[in-house]
Amino acid sequence: MSDIVSFFLGMLTIILLLLIFWYPSTMISSFKEIYKNSICYNICTG
Helix, strand or coil, X not given: CHHHHXXXXXXXXXXXXXXXXXXXXXXXXXXXXXXXXXXXXXXXXC
């Protein structure tokens, strides 16, 4: 069971690394949009 969990965690890590390295601008813009739409951002900016 632990081998399966380790395998999936490894796959997720590889996918995240690929996204970070190959689509940095897309990831950053998406994160900014999510942050702008978040409740914390609305409260902090009034």
